[in-house]
Amino acid sequence: MQDFVHPVDILLEEHRKISRHISNFSDLLEHPGEWEAAIxxxxxxxxxxxxxxERREDILVTELERMMGAKMGPLEMVEKEHRQLDSLRKRFNKALEKIDLSQVQGDDPRILELLEIGNRLVWAKKSHFFKDERFLFAAARGALGAEKxxxxAWQMEAI
Ligand SMILES: [Fe+2]
Ligand SMILES: [Fe+2]
Incomplete structure (x- = not known):
């Protein structure tokens, strides 16, 4: 019996938890009165x-890349999406800088822009989970020994 939670199971649990929060966020978007809470x-x-x-998942990515030497096709694809998600986050935070959260008004184009980027990002993240699970996690389950x-798992728990 292993005396630790498998790193892939730690990450899968996070995918489930984040997915629930994404659904809550989308529900808030339907009511302009809730937009401050949505933001x-x-x-x-x-x-x-x-x-x-992402910091936890990176530990796994780095370890797999170290094991497999050169970049492997499916992992490279997962990482490409990580970079795309990163650049959407930068855009979200840029849009956020322009906003006074104590004065959220539904017809303010800056608010609409922020919510549009945020919505795009969270759904891109949710659909990205499929790639993590299909490629990254599958490779990790097959390739890494118990010691590793x-x-x-310890490194992930420390984050
Ligand atoms: Fe993930
Ligand atoms: Fe990922």
């Missing part, structure tokens, strides 16, 4: 939950 929710998701998840998995 706060998006900030938490994008600048906290996503970042923490334990080490990775």
């Amino acid at each position: 706060r929710n998006a900030i938490q998701l994008i600048n906290h939950d996503f970042v923490q998840h 998995l334990r080490e990775i």
